[in-house]
Amino acid sequence: MMEQIYASTKVVSFSSGVQPGGFCYLASWDAFFLLNFTRVDKVFRDGTQVNIGNPVSYWSLGNRQGGRHFWFPYTTSPLDCYAADEITGQPSLAEVLNPAWKIPFGTWRAGDYLDEVAGLFLHNNYNGLIKIFRLADGLQTGQIQVPGGPSYDSLAYVSPGKAMAFHKTSGKVALVDYLIPALVWQSRVEPFTAAAFDCRHNLVVVLGADGKLRIYLITPVPAVLSAPAFSPEGNPYWLSGKKVRTQLTGDMGEPCPDYWIHWQLLGTPPRGSLWKDKSKTDAQGVAENFYFGPTDTTGEETVKVQVIV
Amino acid sequence: MALYPISVKAPCLTYHLWDGVAPFIHYNDYLVTPPRVYDESLNSLGHFFYDPGTDKLVGFATFSIYHWPGWAVYRYEWDPVTGAFLGRSPASIFAMAWANHAGPGSYGAIYTTWRSCYAISEVKSSTLTHASGMWEINPWTWNPQRIFNFAVVNRENKIIAGVGSWYLETWDISGTPFLKGQLRLPQPLGYLAYEDRKHCWAITKNGLIAKANYQIPRWEMLSSVQDPSPDAVNYLCAFDTKRKRLAVFRQRPDAEDGACQCQLEFYYPLYRVAGLTEPVPVSRLRTGDLVRFVAHLYGDTGEGVASYLLHGELLEPATGQLLTPMSGAELCGGATFRYRAPGPGSDTLKISAVITDGEGA
Incomplete structure (x- = not known):
């Protein structure tokens, strides 16, 4: 169990069906981007929430290397992944992150992870299986099987080569090194609705069903x-x-x-x-x-x- | 960068009081049904721009009126400094029915998109009509074809920035026109205003304000009007190129007695602080350890406000030690404070910032 160090007193409002991967930490903001059905918000750690626009209909999010996010239109397959504008958080159509390989149906989910620096795309498959594809040609270069792992809802950037997988209903998290590739360790937090990794301060930040933000150290509680x-x-x-x-x-x-x-x-x-x-x-x-x-x-x-x- | 409000002129339109006489033919009876007492009401402001030639804010509006023919089109002028109403004159219906959204552009001229065709044309400021010899371009002939509802014309650099629906597009028209880039709007657009050869301003129908460098293109800031009202029907903006400030027309529904509630708001593109988040620990809370707390100074749309000093203070009785009594806000508006507790206990950390008048609220 990771050690919780903070719970917000302010309550973040969100749609009941908010996607677990629709909550991203943006390093340039040092704050979070929250995708709802009808609005997109900037959220600070203390729960301060500011509306910054509307979402693109039928588009969803994934996390990206460096504490950023990307967008993709999920009604068209295979997928193009678009970088996000750092001022508005909206998709930037000029920057396609996977020009050489469009991601085919069955190899993507909302909350997947893209590292264009390493040229890799990580897909949360099922039962703890994370598949790793090469962006250059779509070749699966490896996979990470988390023992006893759930079907993770999202993956977020931790540090170069490392990402954290989140599962909302169990609260399980797994740190993976996707360059080796291997599982580094597993831990868990309280079950949540959406989760992000604050790569600047090495914190797991989760949005609970009660709308409160909870902050966990990446270090677990000693047992x-x-x-x-x-x-x-x-x-x-x-x-x-x-x-x-x-x-x-x-x-x-x-x-x-x-x-x-x-x-x-x-x-x-x-x-x-x-x-x-x-x-x-x-x-x-x-x-x-x-x-x-x-x-x-x-x-x-x-x-x-x-x-x- | 957030926007700093300067002044508000409310209302900026005054309706004509009904004289109590019902003409033989009359329309829109709701206008004079008590408690309403005016015989006209604003439908929409179709065009809103700063006219550098006359140094005035100009608007073209359609009205519902009680008298024949039931509608009217007026050209309005306001003082760009105070927002004071300077006068209105009847205008042709074609200024509203044909011309789409007009605004200034290169060489101090006024340009508009059209509802009646796909061109972008230079027009007369007084009538929004196009005359032969005036500049014009037709995006429908481009590849791919385009229909713009709003456009910014930069003839010096041969750039057109236009909005059809959700994207602000930049087209290079120096040769065969080609699409340089697109920026997605955060919300449906209310109006687009030209600032200079690089920059334009977009205001959304919900009151978000964004500034773009349309030559690259890229967004440079996102902010909002002050106190967005939930009942606002629309927002339009115009950039006063002489005073370097933004004018916003907020259209609101009429009051219960039919009085106009629309207002003009003026903003400087300066920092304006909307709030300070609570300090949140971002490291382990242990006796003897350095514990880091982060707070953010933010603007109306959560944009980080930099260049301010944040002051930290442990409220009495304090057991620990605040090692960073002041910290500068970074570009993201965040400031870090370091604290150390000698033993188990609890302390209250208070963070504050002094925002000097004219720089923020």
Whole structure:
């Protein structure tokens, strides 16, 4: 579960059938574009909502590399994807993002993702399957299967090569690296109506059914701190230090970076010694230390790790 | 960039009071049915533009009237500084029935699109009629063919910017006309106004105002009229090229007694602040950590308003420390404040901005 840091007191009004992918973070605005049936709005994080025009009938949205969005007319297939104007948020007909390959029926959904820099189009297929197509010729170059993953509703830009998939009814999110391609980790937030990724501050921002915006850190709430283990496995040899590791993860196994882990030897007095009494978890949620055994004997020693959440 | 309102002239039209005498033939009896007391009512303002030749705002309007023949067409003139009514004179029905939407363009001339044909023509400001020898072009002969309801004529650079329905199109007419680009309008267009050889202004029927560089083309700003009224029938705009400001005609339904409620509004293309969002945390809330808060200064359509200093303050009793007591608004209007809490607790962060008079509200 990701850590929620904010819920707006203002309520955003939206149509009951708003598309989950119709809510995009625009980096140049540092705010969100909301597509409704009869209006398009600019929405700030605190829920301030300003109408900036009407939508194009029978057009829908997807997210785009760099914290932008694109439009496509979904009644005509195969699809042309159009860049969006950064002042009005409306489609810019002069800029077709997929000139070489029109996206055929069956390989697109509202909320799909386009990276014209890497030349890739990501399509949310079904049951956690994300297909990756090359914009140059439509060749499927890879796919990412999220284990136990739902049919994601939208994908949003996180950083170069990385995108986040959102599923509204379960609140599941998945960070994928679409250049490798591979799943990085999964987590979840409260179920929502629409979601966007604030790539400037690394935040998941969701629009709840109650109209409130909720902001989550990309880091999950810590749930499990693994028992410390030697790495590589084996016993320490007297005074030579041996690396000992622990991993802090969320309830779906996602890593929790930037937490201070406190290390302690429980023997009275301790038989060996630790290099540090505190260390910080890295991007994988792993904190490391070194244990130095006693000089004179063999035996057992208990290492205790703690974390302040 | 948001628009800063200068003044409002309301109403900008005054109807003729009914003298109580019913002629033998009369029309539109609702006009004089109590509580209504005027024998005329504005139907629509078909043309609205700044005439650089006379330095006046000009409008052509159709009226429903009580007397024969039941309708009338008038040419209106207003003072471009105050919006004061300067006079009206009867005009030909063809100024409304044939000419579509007129406005200024290159060489200080007035140009119009037509309901009666597909051409864009230079016309006389006084009558909106085209005379032989005047400039004209026919977009129906272009490839693909075009019919424009609104057009901006730039003969110096040989550019036409026109709107048929949802797109502002730029055509290069230096040789065989070709489409340079399109900009989608955020809402159905109310009027299009020429500013100069690069820029034009569009106002939508719901009161959004957009400025475009039509030569590229690209949108350069999106804003709105001040306090858009839900009962507004239409909005039209004209750009006063002498004073570099925008005039907006807001057409509203008549009052209960039949009085005109239309108004003229004047705007400078300057910053106008509409609001400041609440500061929202964008990083982890932990004791000892630097916590970042972001607030946005925004204009009428949510456009970021830059170049202002935002001031942060922790309200008493404060336990934490605000490390950024002031922060400049970026282009998107956002400003970041940094805060650190020494221990568990709660603090209230107040953000404010001083907007000096003449720069915003």
